[in-house]
Amino acid sequence: MPWxxxxxxxIESLTPDEIVTVLDTARAFKAVGERAIKKVPALRxxxxxxLFVEPSTRTRISFELSEQRLSADxxxxxxxxxxxxxxxxxxxxxxxxxxxxxxxxxxxxxASGAPHFLARVINASVINAGDGAHEHPTQAxxxxxxxxxxxxxxxxxxxxxxxxxxxxRVARSNIWALTKLGAKVTLCGPSTLVPRxxxxxxxxxxxxxxxxxxxxxxxxxxxxQHERQRxxxxxSLGEYxxxxxxxxxxxxxxxxxxxxxxxxxxxxxxxxxxxxADCERSLILEQVTNGLAVRMAVLFLVNGGKGPQxxxx
Amino acid sequence: xPDPTPILNAPAIQRALTRIAHEIAERNEAxxxxxxxxxxxxxxxxxxxxxxxxxxxxxxxVPIGSIDVSMHRDDLDQRAAPNVQPxxxxxxxxxxxxxxxxxxxxxxxxxxxxxxxxxxxxxPKRIQLAVLVDxxxxxxxxxxxxxxxxxxxxxxxxxxxxxxxMGGQDEVVIERGKSR
Numbered sequence: 001m002p003w004x005x006x007x008x009x010x011i012e013s014l015t016p017d018e019i020v021t022v023l024d025t026a027r028a029f030k031a032v033g034e035r036a037i038k039k040v041p042a043l044r045x046x047x048x049x050x051l052f053v054e055p056s057t058r059t060r061i062s063f064e065l066s067e068q069r070l071s072a073d074x075x076x077x078x079x080x081x082x083x084x085x086x087x088x089x090x091x092x093x094x095x096x097x098x099x100x101x102x103x104x105x106x107x108x109x110x111a112s113g114a115p116h117f118l119a120r121v122i123n124a125s126v127i128n129a130g131d132g133a134h135e136h137p138t139q140a141x142x143x144x145x146x147x148x149x150x151x152x153x154x155x156x157x158x159x160x161x162x163x164x165x166x167x168x169r170v171a172r173s174n175i176w177a178l179t180k181l182g183a184k185v186t187l188c189g190p191s192t193l194v195p196r197x198x199x200x201x202x203x204x205x206x207x208x209x210x211x212x213x214x215x216x217x218x219x220x221x222x223x224x225q226h227e228r229q230r231x232x233x234x235x236s237l238g239e240y241x242x243x244x245x246x247x248x249x250x251x252x253x254x255x256x257x258x259x260x261x262x263x264x265x266x267x268x269x270x271x272x273x274x275x276x277a278d279c280e281r282s283l284i285l286e287q288v289t290n291g292l293a294v295r296m297a298v299l300f301l302v303n304g305g306k307g308p309q310x311x312x313x
Numbered sequence: 314x315p316d317p318t319p320i321l322n323a324p325a326i327q328r329a330l331t332r333i334a335h336e337i338a339e340r341n342e343a344x345x346x347x348x349x350x351x352x353x354x355x356x357x358x359x360x361x362x363x364x365x366x367x368x369x370x371x372x373x374x375v376p377i378g379s380i381d382v383s384m385h386r387d388d389l390d391q392r393a394a395p396n397v398q399p400x401x402x403x404x405x406x407x408x409x410x411x412x413x414x415x416x417x418x419x420x421x422x423x424x425x426x427x428x429x430x431x432x433x434x435x436x437p438k439r440i441q442l443a444v445l446v447d448x449x450x451x452x453x454x455x456x457x458x459x460x461x462x463x464x465x466x467x468x469x470x471x472x473x474x475x476x477x478x479m480g481g482q483d484e485v486v487i488e489r490g491k492s493r
Binding site: 003025039304 | 381383392
């Protein structure tokens, strides 16, 4: 299945086949990361600009290393040290970056739709590294990659996403990817953070954590995003932990083969007990490793031109 | 479009591979140094077949690997991104004689990419190239050491190698494609 997209802006607009193409390609790039020489020349001579207008550590580092392993040249651009602080608009910033002949712009922005806007006004390929509470496509791709690698498939699996759904771009992208690939998604958390409107995306919504985890094959825990909450959505972190945190007792009431995921950064003692984060059913660190493979695959795919794949020799 | 013209049928492919296996054995006296690496995709089943022929000749197993050259191509931004197949080289290539196996030798660019990709796994003592069909039109200074059949072609023709391992029956045909 050839990939003909120039940008990766969201999961919503991808077909199931396109998602599978990314996951299949990522498998080959994961193998590259396991070699003595972890670098391939696929993006040699290409320039990538990492435009992180909203702070990020793990996603930025993951993209940076992915780009380096593809032999691209990299410029890092963060909000704190940029002209955006001096009143420049996103459009002007982007056009200035483009004047440097960038081939790819990886953008993290607090405004939903910023990557889509960028893709309309510049010629470079745009990759969404998280836009507001909208989407975080590479996170969803690495999560589905990890699940497929562990369980062999997505179709028919029960995936529970537990936590702050309302403000979570990770949740939105995951819901799109999982439902497109045939998984059954259950959302759970405080009712203020898990509105029923998500049922329209094909999910089951429950406010009973025991009900949410009982039949789950995968439990994906999301962090409570203090920084995005305009007012307090639940009484206290302590109460959240008591009602929705994954602890040893709750883990006993899950299927023995159920696996635990978390996009990080984890808040030990809030949404997840410390010992569960480190247990053998936790995929948290494998998600980090797989993030490199998936981001390499995405960069590799959007670098492709139009038209048919090479068939000659 | 006119019917494809057959170049090699199943017995002819088998004879060509048998001859290549004997030529590899004749050229490489130190048989324990020889490893075969097939270029994805059709090169991989060909490498396996050559491997079993060679292990009969030498009466010891011959290591077989596969290599995908997608990440080392020089035309990545000119076409849709290729499907990347696994690279599996479960042995150290350093100090070995690596015989790269491919189905068709054409521009030579795949072979160039394969040699670059191989570099990331070690430093072979030497690299040799075995192909089922050499169709000419080289764009790089690359020459095969072992050739099943030389087939003069025009640029708008397509050589299709079909193998039972890839679903189908063994045959090599020329198809007339659109002009390039």
